[in-house]
Amino acid sequence: MSGVRPYRPAIVLFAVLAVLLAGCAGTGGAGGATPAGLQTIRVALDWTPNTNHTGLYVAQQEGWFRDAGLDVQFLPYNNTSPDTLVSAGAADFGISFQDSVTFSKAAGADITSVMAILQHWATKIAVKADRNDINSPKDLDGKTYGGFGGPGEEPKMKAVIRDAGGKGDFTTVVLGTSAYEALYNGQVDFTEPFMAWEGIEAELHNQPLKTFSYTDYGFPDAYNVLLIGNSSWLQAHPDLAARFVQAAQRGYQLGADDPAKAAQLLMDANPGVFTEPELVMRSQQMLSEQYLRDPSGKVGTQTLDKWAGFSGWVFDSGALTGPDGKPLTQRPDFSTWFTDQYLAKP
Numbered sequence: 001m002s003g004v005r006p007y008r009p010a011i012v013l014f015a016v017l018a019v020l021l022a023g024c025a026g027t028g029g030a031g032g033a034t035p036a037g038l039q040t041i042r043v044a045l046d047w048t049p050n051t052n053h054t055g056l057y058v059a060q061q062e063g064w065f066r067d068a069g070l071d072v073q074f075l076p077y078n079n080t081s082p083d084t085l086v087s088a089g090a091a092d093f094g095i096s097f098q099d100s101v102t103f104s105k106a107a108g109a110d111i112t113s114v115m116a117i118l119q120h121w122a123t124k125i126a127v128k129a130d131r132n133d134i135n136s137p138k139d140l141d142g143k144t145y146g147g148f149g150g151p152g153e154e155p156k157m158k159a160v161i162r163d164a165g166g167k168g169d170f171t172t173v174v175l176g177t178s179a180y181e182a183l184y185n186g187q188v189d190f191t192e193p194f195m196a197w198e199g200i201e202a203e204l205h206n207q208p209l210k211t212f213s214y215t216d217y218g219f220p221d222a223y224n225v226l227l228i229g230n231s232s233w234l235q236a237h238p239d240l241a242a243r244f245v246q247a248a249q250r251g252y253q254l255g256a257d258d259p260a261k262a263a264q265l266l267m268d269a270n271p272g273v274f275t276e277p278e279l280v281m282r283s284q285q286m287l288s289e290q291y292l293r294d295p296s297g298k299v300g301t302q303t304l305d306k307w308a309g310f311s312g313w314v315f316d317s318g319a320l321t322g323p324d325g326k327p328l329t330q331r332p333d334f335s336t337w338f339t340d341q342y343l344a345k346p
Contacts, residue, residue, distance in 0.1 A: 055252030138166030146179030
């Protein structure tokens with residue numbers, strides 16, 4: 001799965017927008033009617049299909065989007081982040097992450113989180129299991145981190161290492177998804193895998209990992225994966241937004257309640273994409289058991305405490321910058337960064 005991608009100004013989007021919007025020509029556009037009488041919704045994926053997306057594909061396969069009067073189109077992943085695509089209006093919704101959204105919102109992105117897909121950090125710090133010299137994050141001082149280029153990665157790693165008793169001094173090399181292979185080959189000392197994908201994949205490929213959870217060292221929890229919407233579009237289309245979000249929520253709830261069926265629907269929707277069905281099945285099971293549900297057993301909900309906890313920490317660290325590129329001096333009102341108003345009522 002992908003790492004965090006920072007928000008980039010809309011000026012880099014012209015070519016991307018032209019391609020995406022041309023691909024939507026004749027299908028109705030946001031809020032427009034398709035020939036079948038359905039309303040088109042465009043969703044930007046953050047990576048190739050995986051279990052972070054299961055609920056969307058479940059809703060599509062089960063006909064819940066169509067029942068809601070929607071023609072949902074998944075925009076294939078490209079190198080432009082969903083935060084940027086959604087903010088610019090090239091997509092109505094997208095898959096994102098609380099850490100990515102934190103930096104994007106501070107920089108002026110026109111996005112709002114409408115649903116928490118994963119309720120907790122699903123990534124961890126990982127080293128090879130045979131590294132007997134690394135038994136705590138404090139042992140990562142002086143080591144090399146294989147990263148993904150997200151603006152929040154280094155501050156988070158530094159904080160966890162310091163909380164564990166280290167200095168937070170390490171070298172970063174930005175490798176993207178090549179970071180995992182670099183870890184296995186010993187070219188980097190640690191990286192940050194999704195436990196429900198790369199963590200399981202490492203076990204299946206006999207590359208066992210030793211992992212450290214951020215929250216075990218006092219670091220705030222976060223919504224690792226989010227569903228975001230274009231804020232202006234949401235205000236203009238509240239009924240469409242509610243229909244889409246509630247169908248997606250229903251899909252993710254099935255993923256939590258019946259992970260085997262949901263995993264099969266994900267694979268059915270993407271024939272030929274998944275070469276290891278066991279990986280998909282085990283991944284969906286792990287998400288069901290550990291990440292998808294809130295304390296009441298419901299999927300999708302968000303709280304101000306969690307938003308203010310992690311995103312507030314980022315602000316306090318001095319890492320957040322505004323649209324002008326200068327550090328923010330005023331704490332954001334995190335209650336405006338998310339909403340549960342489109343979720344199904346209890």
